[in-house]
Amino acid sequence: xxxxxxxxxxxxxxxxxxxxxxxxxxxxxxxxxxxxxxxxxxxxxxxxxxxxxxxxxxxxxxxxxxxxxxxxxxxxxxxxxxxxxxxxxxxxxxxxxxxxxxxxxxxxxxxxxxxxxxxxxxxxxxxxxxxxxxxxxxxxxxxxxxxxxxxxxxxxxxxxxxxxxxxxxxxxxxxxxxxxxxxxxxxxxxxxxxxxxxxxxxxxxxxxxxxxxxxxxxxxxxxxxxxxxxxxxxxxxxxxxxxxxxxxxxxxxxxxxxxxxxxxxxxxxxxxxxxxxxxxxxxxxxxxxxxxxxxxxxxxxxxxxxxxxxxxxxxxxxxxxxxxxxxxxxxxxxxxxxxxxxxxxxxxxxxxxxxxxxxxxxxxxxxxxxxxxxxxxxxxxxxxxxxxxxxxxxxxxxxxxxxxxxxxxxxxxxxxxxxxxxxxxxxxxxxxxxxxxxxxxxxxxxxxxxxxxxxxxxxxxxxxxxxxxxxxxxxxxxxxxxxxxxxxxxxx
Amino acid sequence: xxxxxxxxxxxxxxxxxxxxxxxxxxxxxxxxxxxxxxxxxxxxxxxxxxxxxxxxxxxxxxxxxxxxxxxxxxxxxxxxxxxxxxxxxxxxxxxxxxxxxxxxxxxxxxxxxxxxxxxxxxxxxxxxxxxxxxxxxxxxxxxxxxxxxxxxxxxxxxxxxxxxxxxxxxxxxxxxxxxxxxxxxxxxxxxxxxxxxxxxxxxxxxxxxxxxxxxxxxxxxxxxxxxxxxxxxxxxxxxxxxxxxxxxxxxxxxxxxxxxxxxxxxxxxxxxxxxxxxxxxxxxxxxxxxxxxxxxxxxxxxxxxxxxxxxxxxxxxxxxxxxxxxxxxxxxxxxxxxxxxxxxxxxxxxxxxxxxxxxxxxxxxxxxxxxxxxxxxxxxxxxxxxxxxxxxxxxxxxxxxxxxxxxxxxxxxxxxxxxxxxxxxxxxxxxxxxxxxxxxxxxxxxxxxxxxxxxxxxxxxxxxxxxxxxxxxxxxxxxxxxxxxxxxxxxx
Numbered sequence: 001x002x003x004x005x006x007x008x009x010x011x012x013x014x015x016x017x018x019x020x021x022x023x024x025x026x027x028x029x030x031x032x033x034x035x036x037x038x039x040x041x042x043x044x045x046x047x048x049x050x051x052x053x054x055x056x057x058x059x060x061x062x063x064x065x066x067x068x069x070x071x072x073x074x075x076x077x078x079x080x081x082x083x084x085x086x087x088x089x090x091x092x093x094x095x096x097x098x099x100x101x102x103x104x105x106x107x108x109x110x111x112x113x114x115x116x117x118x119x120x121x122x123x124x125x126x127x128x129x130x131x132x133x134x135x136x137x138x139x140x141x142x143x144x145x146x147x148x149x150x151x152x153x154x155x156x157x158x159x160x161x162x163x164x165x166x167x168x169x170x171x172x173x174x175x176x177x178x179x180x181x182x183x184x185x186x187x188x189x190x191x192x193x194x195x196x197x198x199x200x201x202x203x204x205x206x207x208x209x210x211x212x213x214x215x216x217x218x219x220x221x222x223x224x225x226x227x228x229x230x231x232x233x234x235x236x237x238x239x240x241x242x243x244x245x246x247x248x249x250x251x252x253x254x255x256x257x258x259x260x261x262x263x264x265x266x267x268x269x270x271x272x273x274x275x276x277x278x279x280x281x282x283x284x285x286x287x288x289x290x291x292x293x294x295x296x297x298x299x300x301x302x303x304x305x306x307x308x309x310x311x312x313x314x315x316x317x318x319x320x321x322x323x324x325x326x327x328x329x330x331x332x333x334x335x336x337x338x339x340x341x342x343x344x345x346x347x348x349x350x351x352x353x354x355x356x357x358x359x360x361x362x363x364x365x366x367x368x369x370x371x372x373x374x375x376x377x378x379x380x381x382x383x384x385x386x387x388x389x390x391x392x393x394x395x396x397x398x399x400x401x402x403x404x405x406x407x408x409x410x411x412x413x414x415x416x417x418x419x420x421x422x423x424x425x426x427x428x429x430x431x432x433x434x435x436x437x438x439x440x441x442x443x444x445x446x447x448x449x450x451x452x453x454x455x456x457x458x459x460x461x462x463x464x465x466x467x468x469x470x471x472x473x474x475x476x477x478x479x480x481x482x483x484x485x486x487x488x489x490x491x492x
Numbered sequence: 493x494x495x496x497x498x499x500x501x502x503x504x505x506x507x508x509x510x511x512x513x514x515x516x517x518x519x520x521x522x523x524x525x526x527x528x529x530x531x532x533x534x535x536x537x538x539x540x541x542x543x544x545x546x547x548x549x550x551x552x553x554x555x556x557x558x559x560x561x562x563x564x565x566x567x568x569x570x571x572x573x574x575x576x577x578x579x580x581x582x583x584x585x586x587x588x589x590x591x592x593x594x595x596x597x598x599x600x601x602x603x604x605x606x607x608x609x610x611x612x613x614x615x616x617x618x619x620x621x622x623x624x625x626x627x628x629x630x631x632x633x634x635x636x637x638x639x640x641x642x643x644x645x646x647x648x649x650x651x652x653x654x655x656x657x658x659x660x661x662x663x664x665x666x667x668x669x670x671x672x673x674x675x676x677x678x679x680x681x682x683x684x685x686x687x688x689x690x691x692x693x694x695x696x697x698x699x700x701x702x703x704x705x706x707x708x709x710x711x712x713x714x715x716x717x718x719x720x721x722x723x724x725x726x727x728x729x730x731x732x733x734x735x736x737x738x739x740x741x742x743x744x745x746x747x748x749x750x751x752x753x754x755x756x757x758x759x760x761x762x763x764x765x766x767x768x769x770x771x772x773x774x775x776x777x778x779x780x781x782x783x784x785x786x787x788x789x790x791x792x793x794x795x796x797x798x799x800x801x802x803x804x805x806x807x808x809x810x811x812x813x814x815x816x817x818x819x820x821x822x823x824x825x826x827x828x829x830x831x832x833x834x835x836x837x838x839x840x841x842x843x844x845x846x847x848x849x850x851x852x853x854x855x856x857x858x859x860x861x862x863x864x865x866x867x868x869x870x871x872x873x874x875x876x877x878x879x880x881x882x883x884x885x886x887x888x889x890x891x892x893x894x895x896x897x898x899x900x901x902x903x904x905x906x907x908x909x910x911x912x913x914x915x916x917x918x919x920x921x922x923x924x925x926x927x928x929x930x931x932x933x934x935x936x937x938x939x940x941x942x943x944x945x946x947x948x949x950x951x952x953x954x955x956x957x958x959x960x961x962x963x964x965x966x967x968x969x970x971x972x973x974x975x976x977x978x979x980x981x982x983x984x
Contacts, residue, residue, distance in 0.1 A: 067737045069614045094929045122561045124794075127933065129667040216793070217935045244794075247560045301708070302616075302736075396497040441619060442708040 003041045026376050037388040038395075038466055045396055047467045049320050053458035054399060059316035060450045062090065063309055063371075067302040069444045074299040074341035076108030076269040077194065083295045087274035087311070087336050094319050096276030096334065102344045102353065106271045106339040109133055111220075111299055112262030116206075116235055118245060119143065121253040126241040127216050128206075128302065131190060131223035131234040132342045135260040143234070143258040148249050152189055156489055164201030167257050168193065171246055173239075176212045178370065180431030183438075186210035187221065192487035195225045204233040204259055208242035212433075216240045217440035220298050222342045226484050233261055234393050245383040271338040273297070273346045276315075278322045278332040287330040288357075288377035289468045290364040290422075291318055291460065292347075292413050301443030305434065308450060309456070310367035311336055317461035321468065328468035332363065337413045340368070344412060351416035361422045365460060366411030370437070371448045372430030374459040377402025381423040382475020389425070389474075394463050399455055404428060419481065423474035425460045425467075506983045507906065529880040530887075530958055538887050538957045541812050543969075545950035546891060551808035552942045554582065555801055555863075557893020559794040559937045566791040567818035567831035568600030568761040575787045579766035579828050586811050588768030588826065598763045600627055603791055604754030608727055610697075610737060611635065613745040619708050620698075620734040621792065623682060623715035624834045628753040635727070635750040636695050640741050644681055647688050648981055659749050660685065660974040663738055665731075668704045669774040672861065672923030675930075678702035679713065684849070684979035686726045687717045687841030696751055697727040700734035704925075708732045712790050717974050725753055728769035731773045763788070763830040765838045765961040769805075770814045770824040772960065779822040780849075781809055781960045782914075783952065784854040784905050793935030796928065800858035801940060801948070803828050809953035813960065820960035822854065827867075829905045833858070836904060843908035853914045854965040857952055858903030862929070863940045865924030870896025873915040881917070881966075887954050891947055895922060911973065915966035917959075919951045 008072035038046075071084050084101055091099045107131055116128040130136075148169045149155045155168060163371060171195045171455065175182030187210050194205040211219030216238045223234040237245065248255045274295060293310030297303025319332045337346030351358070363381070377396050379389045386406065393403045408417070410424030418424050436445045467474070485491040530538075562578050565571035576593055592635065608620040622628075624759045635800070639654060640661045640984030641647045647660060659716070661684045667674030679702050686697040705846055708730045713724040719963045739778045740747045766787060771777065785802030789795025810826045829838030843850070869888050871881045878898060901914030910916050959966070977983040 064739075068736055071616045122563065124563045170642060214938065215709070216932075217707070240938050243936075243938060244560055247556075272816065277983060384873075440708075442732075444708060444735075446732050447704065 018162040032370060037391045037472065038160045038470055042466060042469045046462050049324060049465055050395065050399065050458045050462040053320055053454055053461050057316040057454050057457045058319055059230055059453045059457050060310040060448070062315055063304060064445055065177045066308045067304045071302045072299045073295065073297050073303060075106040075271055075296045075342055075345070076266065080271050081297055084272045084274055087295055091274065091276035094315070095322055096318070098156050098275065098277040101272035101274050104271050104273055104349045105268050106345045107343045108266040108269045109342060110264050110266060112136060112264060114263070115260045117258045118248055118255065119258045120256040121248055121251060124244055126244065127218055127238040127410065128235050129218035129220040130243065130261055130263040131220060131236055133223045133230045133236040133265060134261065134263045135230060135232070135265060136263040137233060137259055139445055141260045142204060143260055145250065146245070146255045146257050148246065149186045149441050151284060152192055152196060153469045153489060154194060158200060160201045163197060164379040165200055167204045168197035168202040169206045169245065171208050171242060172489060173208060174210060174212050174435060176432065178430055178432050179428065180434055180480040182212070183210065183435055190223055191219050194223050194230045195487045198461060200233060204235065206235045206237060206257065209238060211438055213239060213440060213442065215442065217442050219439040220300055221439045224343060225487050227343060229265060233258060233259060233263070273338050274336045275352055276317055276334045278328060280331040280439040281327040282286055282329055283328045285326045285331055286360055288333045288337065289330050289464050290333050290361050291464055292335045292337060292364065293368055294346065295414055296334040296339050296341055298341055298439050300441045302445065303443060304445045304448055305370040305437045305443050307340065308438065309371040309453060313367040313453065313456045313460055316457045317464055320461045321465055323370060330468040332464060332468055338412050344415065347413040347416050348388065351420060358417060358420045358422060359476070361417060363425060363467050364410060364414045364417055365422045365425045365427065365463060366414050367427070367456065367460060368411045368413065369429040369431055370434040371453045371456060372432065372434060373452045373455050375430050376403055376404040376428035377401045377427040378408040378428065379406050380408040380410060380418065380426070380477055382477060383476040385423070388472065392463050392466050395466070396459055399458055401459060417481065418477065419479065421476045421479045423477050425463050427454065427456070504696055507633060507934065508677055513554050517789055517935060529883045529964065534958060534961045535887060538954050539816045541816060541901050541957055542887065542891065542950045542954040545812055545946055545953050546769060549946050549949045550811055551804040551945050552940070554804035555796060555940060556937055558800045558803060559796045563794045564787050564788065564791045564808060565795060566683065567598040567788045567834055567837070568758065568762055569791060569984045572788055573762050576764045576766055578965040579787055583768035583807070583826070583929065586807070589771050589811070589983050590769045593764035593766050596763050596765055596841045597760050598828040598837045600755050600758040600761045601834060602758060604756060606755070607752045610740055610747065610943065611750045611752045612748040613740055615741060616736055618736065619730040620709035620727050621712040622755040623712060623728055623759060625715045625722045625724060625752065626726040626755045627724070627757060628755040629751055633750055633752045634696060635748060636821055638737070638741065638747045638749050644684055644688060644984065645981060647685060650692060651885040651930060652693045653816070655689060656695055659696045660689035660694040660699045662732060663700050665700060666702060666704050666927060670922055670924050671920065672926055674704070675702065675927055675943055681715050682713050682715055683899065686715050686722045686724055687979045690984065693959055694724060696727065698727045698729060698749065701730060702730040703929040703930055703932065705731060705934065707934065709934050711794055711931040713931045716835060717979050719835060721757060724814040725751060725755070726750060765830050765842055766828045768826045770810055770820060772821055772823040774821055776785055776821045777823055778852055780825045780853045781822050782825050782827065782853050782955050783860045784827045784856065785860055786838065786905055787828040788833055790833055790931050792931070792933045794937065795935060796870060796937045796940055797862040797929045797935050798931065799832070799860045801863035801945060805859040805945065805948045808949045809956055812953045813957055822960040824956060826958055829885060832905050839908050841907040843912060844898055850909060850914060851913045853909060855915045855917060856902060856906045856909055856961050857917050857919065857955060859919070859948065860903045860905065861923060862926040863919040863945045864924065864926060865944045866893055866919045868920035869893040870900040870918040870920060871898050872900040872902060872910065872969055873898065874969060877915070877966040880964065884955050884958050887958065888900050888951055891950055893951060910969065911971065913968045913971045915969050917955050921948065933965050
């Protein structure tokens with residue numbers, strides 16, 4: 001365990017006897033070995049840029065422009081094309097090099113119109129959204145009885161006799177948590193419920209939204225089961241409307257829902273990853289420090305939190321390095337991915353395109369969790385690079401970051417590169433309120449606090465500056481070619 | 493100034509010299525004249541019922557049933573008829589006497605469908621609601637340039653040359669305040685902007701919503717100018733969408749809006765005020781203590797705050813008196829008015845119907861401000877009844893109520909009766925968040941806190957119990973036949 005991590009450990013571990021604590025503390029004082037991995041001039045310059053970022057960046061202007069001018073931009077839509085043009089124009093204008101759009105084949109789905117009503121025992125129109133990939137009702141109104149469960153396992157326990165011809169309603173409430181940990185189980189229900197229900201003859205799936213909004217917004221999102229298309233409509237209800245549906249069911253009377261939807265899965269089409277670089281200099285110039293966000297958004301809000309903020313954070317971070325007066329040793333590459341939301345197409349095709357140079361990607365960082373303050377810095381790097389991570393953390397601690405573990409996922413768009421062995425650094429944004437806005441009509445610019453946004457930029461730029469300017473790297477992590485999970489109980 | 497108010501004054505006024513405070517305090521202690529107006533047994537019983545209400549009432553069950561079973565209920569709609577049936581059934585079931593529906597002719601408007609888009613300089617679909625009474629666009633799409641102002645006076649300062657053929661956009665932001673005082677100016681804009689704009693040749697009016705929601709909800713509401721119908725469409729934007737429109741305008745480019753609406757004003761139709769009573773006993777039995785709310789709601793939420801809560805509060809308060817073991821001396825009359833939202837038809841026609849017995853209405857109390865805790869008790873009574881009001885306040889102080897002034901309005905549905913001389917008591921609910929939900933899709937049951945709701949019932953029942961069981965009354969207040977305000981600058 002490196003000295004500095006040990007020091008952090010001491011501060012936290014008050015169960016040690018006083019004398020031991022004192023001795024260890026003395027050790028730290030006696031051997032302040034914190035500057036082994038990052039040369040002093042790099043650390044000082046990183047701290048300067050960090051503080052500059054805290055004082056102000058271009059991030060807010062970028063997310064304002066993207067949301068107010070382009071607006072929403074789901075893959076394959078006119079907004080998507082407009083977003084690609086916006087990104088090219090802005091990366092050029094900011095002075096990045098090698099600015100380019102790299103073509104990506106993307107999934108294409110259109111929401112159309114949706115009308116969902118309880119028709120018995122009491123008539124109510126519900127606030128609901130079709131889930132991405134949901135088929136429509138082919139011009140008809142689909143009416144059926146509702147069968148309620150609270151989990152995928154309860155759904156799996158039903159037979160075709162229970163579900164055939166009925167609508168399965170999965171009434172799972174998402175936990176609110178700073179880490180966003182409630183989203184995993186909820187998004188799994190969104191991805192898998194339709195598949196399990198369809199196997200048992202259900203005609204549609206309705207879920208309580210995979211979100212925490214206490215306002216009347218449904219949360220959309222993909223209902224892809226490992227890229228397999230959905231065969232029955234999938235609908236998410238706002239929390240208040242799920243309450244209303246549950247109330248009808250608890251009355252003990254037969255509850256009927258009626259759904260009309262013109263949602264449509266269209267042929268795959270073309271979008272693009274947009275890339276801009278701050279070229280490196282010298283022998284390490286062909287190595288890449290990767291900063292990513294995604295350019296697409298769902299089609300209901302203006303994609304401010306998801307992921308306009310991320311686009312703005314990584315671009316503003318790279319811009320600070322671009323303007324720092326000296327080219328970095330490694331190349332900083334900003335990639336704004338196509339279609340994260342509905343199949344990770346941009347990330348997957350980037351990984352294929354750059355298959356032969358993945359080992360030149362020495363580390364990746366993604367911003368795709370809104371604009372809450374970063375509170376924790378974690379990693380997924382080679383064990384022998386943990387000293388370096390600790391030293392980067394020492395630069396981040398003054399702006400409020402705790403030290404996390406070495407199991408960071410790095411974000412959805414880095415999944416393929418991470419599984420191919422690229423180390424990642426994780427900036428944990430405060431997710432307490434993120435899932436109030438995520439994938440809703442309410443994801444708009446007014447939710448972003450400019451100071452929190454700049455603290456994000458400061459966090460990203462500090463780590464990126466160090467990674468790009470030191471001799472050593474983060475090693476590689478184990479290659480993991482395992483496919484994404486399926487929907488069986490064993491994989492839950 | 494009565495003794496008790498003086499005592500309250502002393503407690504607050506710490507600027508008095510210690511010696512004076514001491515002397516006055518002694519006076520209070522020496523002459524505790526607080527029980528002049530309310531006999532001890534009535535005060536004790538009122539306190540008992542108050543505490544019982546704090547511990548639990550039927551209010552939450554009522555508003556749950558109304559919102560979950562009936563749902564929204566705008567005047568003339570199927571929901572309105574269902575609400576009348578619901579109220580009759582529930583007042584009967586609770587054991588009220590003389591339960592009846594009294595026919596009311598009501599305004600009838602249907603929202604239809606609305607599509608509002610910015611078409612230049614950047615295309616955006618906006619979250620918007622038609623205002624009540626807005627005509628539609630007759631099957632067409634209305635496209636025009638936008639002229640922005642921030643107030644009615646700025647609008648009045650424009651000429652026909654500025655506005656003819658254009659859309660007037662009034663971008664006024666509502667102040668958030670515990671008293672709800674920001675709503676007055678905002679609702680005046682909603683009522684008058686279309687009238688002033690139409691006089692100058694504008695083809696439609698768009699307003700920033702008359703509400704404080706920081707989420708993406710437009711706030712509907714009547715656009716009646718003293719019952720005159722609107723001649724041009726009126727649209728309210730969600731705050732985030734007003735931000736978006738303003739951003740386009742501030743870009744300096746020509747901004748074009750496109751509106752398609754099927755809103756329709758229909759012939760007046762029939763609804764009903766629903767009434768239930770707790771009959772009085774003895775010589776004062778023909779005198780009425782009036783407790784009111786309104787049964788109608790707008791058609792976008794389920795009308796939990798506006799005014800399901802009010803219906804529940806006054807009904808639950810009367811129910812506690814009904815169950816108190818002894819008939820009150822005066823009759824408690826609960827009136828659930830028809831169509832408060834779109835012209836006060838129920839209140840106006842009640843006042844006409846009972847014109848000859850208005851002086852038997854010794855006092856009125858309305859609940860129509862959500863379900864926030866009551867924090868202030870005010871009045872509008874004869875000057876010589878202020879001692880009595882102070883004594884009622886002494887019973888309310890333990891549950892958190894300050895003493896307000898003697899200029900209470902009593903609420904919209906009591907306007908006609910108050911102008912005819914009926915005194916009113918005012919329970920000020922905390923309105924800090926009321927206008928986040930008011931007239932939006934987000935006005936649903938989950939916003940109501942059961943303990944706050946019961947504190948409301950406790951406040952109303954305490955005052956109502958005293959008013960119904962004492963010998964004296966609140967006198968009369970000046971008759972004021974002045975019409976409602978028009979839309980001229982002089983009346984601002």
